[in-house]
Amino acid sequence: xxxxxxxxxxxxxxxxxxxxxxxxxxxxxxxxxxxxxxxxxxxxxxxxxxxxxxxxxxxxxxxxxxxxxxxxxxxxxxxxxxxxxxxxxxxxxxxxxxxxxxxxxxxxxxxxxxxxxxxxxxxxxxxxxxxxxxxxxxxxxxxxxxxxxxxxxxxxxxxxxxxxxxxxxxxxxxxxxxxxxxxxxxxxxxxxxxxxxxxxxxxxxxxxxxxxxxxxxxxxxxx
Amino acid sequence: xxxxxxxxxxxxxxxxxxxxxxxxxxxxxxxxxxxxxxxxxxxxxxxxxxxxxxxxxxxxxxxxxxxxxxxxxxxxxxxxxxxxxxxxxxxxxxxxxxxxxxxxxxxxxxxxxxxxxxxxxxxxxxxxxxxxxxxxxxxxxxxxxxxxxxxxxxxxxxxxxxxxxxxxxxxxxxxxxxxxxxxxxxxxxxxxxxxxxxxxxxxxxxxxxxxxxx
Amino acid sequence: xxxxxxxxxxxxxxxxxxxxxxxxxxxxxxxxxxxxxxxxxxxxxxxxxxxxxxxxxxxxxxxxxxxxxxxxxxxxxxxxxxxxxxxxxxxxxxxxxxxxxxxxxxxxxxxxxxxxxxxxxxxxxxxxxxxxxxxxxxxxxxxxxxxxxxxxxxxxxxxxxxxxxxxxxxxxxxxxxxxxxxxxxxxxxxxxxxxxxxxxxxxxxxxxxxxxxxxxxxxxxxxxxxxxxxxxxxxxxxxx
Numbered sequence: 001x002x003x004x005x006x007x008x009x010x011x012x013x014x015x016x017x018x019x020x021x022x023x024x025x026x027x028x029x030x031x032x033x034x035x036x037x038x039x040x041x042x043x044x045x046x047x048x049x050x051x052x053x054x055x056x057x058x059x060x061x062x063x064x065x066x067x068x069x070x071x072x073x074x075x076x077x078x079x080x081x082x083x084x085x086x087x088x089x090x091x092x093x094x095x096x097x098x099x100x101x102x103x104x105x106x107x108x109x110x111x112x113x114x115x116x117x118x119x120x121x122x123x124x125x126x127x128x129x130x131x132x133x134x135x136x137x138x139x140x141x142x143x144x145x146x147x148x149x150x151x152x153x154x155x156x157x158x159x160x161x162x163x164x165x166x167x168x169x170x171x172x173x174x175x176x177x178x179x180x181x182x183x184x185x186x187x188x189x190x191x192x193x194x195x196x197x198x199x200x201x202x203x204x205x206x207x208x209x210x211x212x213x214x215x216x217x218x219x220x221x222x223x
Numbered sequence: 224x225x226x227x228x229x230x231x232x233x234x235x236x237x238x239x240x241x242x243x244x245x246x247x248x249x250x251x252x253x254x255x256x257x258x259x260x261x262x263x264x265x266x267x268x269x270x271x272x273x274x275x276x277x278x279x280x281x282x283x284x285x286x287x288x289x290x291x292x293x294x295x296x297x298x299x300x301x302x303x304x305x306x307x308x309x310x311x312x313x314x315x316x317x318x319x320x321x322x323x324x325x326x327x328x329x330x331x332x333x334x335x336x337x338x339x340x341x342x343x344x345x346x347x348x349x350x351x352x353x354x355x356x357x358x359x360x361x362x363x364x365x366x367x368x369x370x371x372x373x374x375x376x377x378x379x380x381x382x383x384x385x386x387x388x389x390x391x392x393x394x395x396x397x398x399x400x401x402x403x404x405x406x407x408x409x410x411x412x413x414x415x416x417x418x419x420x421x422x423x424x425x426x427x428x429x430x431x432x433x434x435x436x437x
Numbered sequence: 438x439x440x441x442x443x444x445x446x447x448x449x450x451x452x453x454x455x456x457x458x459x460x461x462x463x464x465x466x467x468x469x470x471x472x473x474x475x476x477x478x479x480x481x482x483x484x485x486x487x488x489x490x491x492x493x494x495x496x497x498x499x500x501x502x503x504x505x506x507x508x509x510x511x512x513x514x515x516x517x518x519x520x521x522x523x524x525x526x527x528x529x530x531x532x533x534x535x536x537x538x539x540x541x542x543x544x545x546x547x548x549x550x551x552x553x554x555x556x557x558x559x560x561x562x563x564x565x566x567x568x569x570x571x572x573x574x575x576x577x578x579x580x581x582x583x584x585x586x587x588x589x590x591x592x593x594x595x596x597x598x599x600x601x602x603x604x605x606x607x608x609x610x611x612x613x614x615x616x617x618x619x620x621x622x623x624x625x626x627x628x629x630x631x632x633x634x635x636x637x638x639x640x641x642x643x644x645x646x647x648x649x650x651x652x653x654x655x656x657x658x659x660x661x662x663x664x665x666x667x668x669x670x671x672x673x674x675x676x677x
Contacts, residue, residue, distance in 0.1 A: 002328070003328065003329070006325060006328050010314065010317060010321070010325060013316065013317065013321075014314065014316040014317070017316045017357075018316075073314055073315060073316065074314065076310070077310055077311060077312060077313055077314055077315055078308050078309070078310025078311060078312040078313075079312050079313070079314050081280055081306060081308055081310070081312060082306065082312040082326065082329060083329060084279075084280055085278055085279065085280060085296075085304050085306045086329040086330050087330070088329055147599065150592075151579060151592040151595060151596055152579070152582065152592070154583065154588070155579070155582040155583050155589070155592075156582055156583065156584060157582065161578055161579060161582050164571075164574065164575045164578050165575045165578075165579060165596060167571070168568050168571035168572050168575060168607070169599070169600070169603050169607075171568055171607050171610060171611070172603075172606050172607055172609070172610035175610045175611070175613065175614045176610060176613070179613075179614065179617060196610075196613070200606060200610075203606065207599065207602065211595060211598075211599050214516075214595055215592060215595050218591040218592060218595065219592070220280050220281070221280065221281045221282055221591075222281075222585075222588045222591070244672065245672065
């Protein structure tokens with residue numbers, strides 16, 4: 001637990017020294033949403049129907065390309081080797097990186113979502129459901145990204161490759177998340193979708209750190 | 224606690240092939256307590272790969288490394304290992320002090336790096352002057368000295384694996400390093416080291432040569 | 438048994454014996470199945486001749502799914518036991534599996550086209566197969582995504598294992614999506630009453646395609662092993 005907090009603190013400290021990255025990602029998210037509205041046309045009845053899909057796609061598009069560099073600092077500086085040689089379990093480090101990434105990159109997106117919802121003519125009454133579904137979905141996505149980043153350490157075209165690996169695996173998150181929002185829109189029960197989403201995220205929470213630890217060891221083996 | 228001190232780290236039948244070339248084949252050897260081994264060989268002979276295998280970071284194509292009969296690496300037994308590769312192992316966004324504190328935490332030597340470390344007498348590599356600057360602002364030599372200071376956190380009888388630790392070091396630090404190495408082995412520690420230009424008075428117990436692929 | 442087979446020379450020798458039988462079964466199955474499917478079996482009363490695509494579509498779907506599971510299994514053997522042939526097997530299975538997934542998608546679209554009036558419909562099964570195809574693409578991209586070819590073997594193996602574990606969840610989520618969005622779903626190949634006259638062509642095509650798949654995998658494994666052997670001999674030549 002202490003090791004988790006240590007790594008989390010180090011990661012957050014590192015993110016704070018590069019606030020530009022976070023702002024750029026947030027800007028990307030906002031721009032994609034705006035362009036989506038431009039592409040779809042602002043007629044509010046039609047926009048509301050597909051607005052949720054647009055919001056989720058904007059979130060995915062802004063998160064996925066940056067995964068490749070998740071471990072860049074640790075790998076390039078050789079710190080990863082130090083971790084692998086130490087008695088500390090690697091999965092705790094992975095969990096700390098995912099948590100750190102969530103706090104520094106997902107939370108700003110969630111904070112911007114009310115404005116995005118207004119742009120997409122989604123009723124603000126949906127905000128709790130959107131925050132819950134997007135919040136959970138992004139958590140799952142980051143866990144997948146942690147694995148994707150580890151698998152593609154040292155690969156050519158790492159960013160695209162990580163995206164190709166993560167996106168198919170994130171289909172359940174997207175489906176359950178968007179359906180939750182759409183259920184809220186049409187006054188249908190939201191709970192089943194959120195429960196399935198939570199279950200999926202829980203599954204990833206257990207599997208991804210372990211698989212990622214393994215992948216990081218593999219990456220170090222082959223250098 | 225010190226049960227590992229009497230154990231022998233040995234390897235048998237180690238073979239490694241990289242990029243189609245056979246780097247080394249059926250290598251046998253051991254590293255006992257108190258031994259200082261100099262690993263030599265031409266460039267590209269696989270010295271770094273060999274060290275990584277002994278450290279447990281890489282796996283050979285054939286053969287194995289063992290600590291007495293136990294498989295290696297075995298993180299449960301907590302046999303202390305200090306690895307110093309070409310890379311410094313220092314996170315660029317943290318300061319030197321934060322990095323060393325993190326290093327101490329990682330090796331679970333939680334009582335080791337007191338907040339006001341290093342004091343004058345532990346500062347073998349003269350890092351106090353820049354220890355609080357962010358690491359990415361430091362020069363190669365300063366980075367190397369910080370990395371070497373990690374050795375001062377090590378358990379007294381640990382296994383040290385050092386890959387070209389002299390790189391970018393000034394004369395004073397080189398002397399300090401040699402003193403440290405001698406002291407370490409005298410206290411029962413052991414180490415394998417690769418270095419391009421060892422000082423005249425470098426006196427390892429053994430020399431292990433990798434001939435490389437023809 | 439697996440240790441016995443781990444020796445590449447032994448494997449190649451055994452594999453040599455299987456090639457001709459597989460060729461015969463594949464040829465027989467495909468030829469007879471095609472004749473039965475195209476000529477001698479009846480057209481469906483509501484779907485017309487398009488139903489004949491089922492004879493390729495259904496076995497392909499089965500092969501695509503089972504080959505992904507085989508890929509996962511081979512990956513497990515490679516990671517856990519470092520079985521050298523497991524990596525070769527995985528590298529042979531992946532393209533074949535991807536090919537059959539693609540074939541499933543194409544035959545599915547062609548089958549549905551006259552019924553739906555359009556070239557594609559997000560039928561639950563087709564959608565799942567599409568995502569499975571993406572899984573294959575991801576695997577192939579990762580396995581071949583490194584400058585040193587052997588570097589990609591272990592990450593790809595980890596990906597395959599994670600993929601196998603995630604596959605039921607993905608399938609479930611697509612079905613869930615399907616029930617709520619209710620797109621057109623005509624391909625009830627399990628649900629429609631299968632005339633006994635349709636069973637024979639289906640069965641023979643199944644056997645033929647399965648044999649063809651195994652043949653492709655074994656031939657590719659022999660090729661990969663041969664290449665590795667050649668590389669090793671070249672090294673020895675150079676060294677001496």
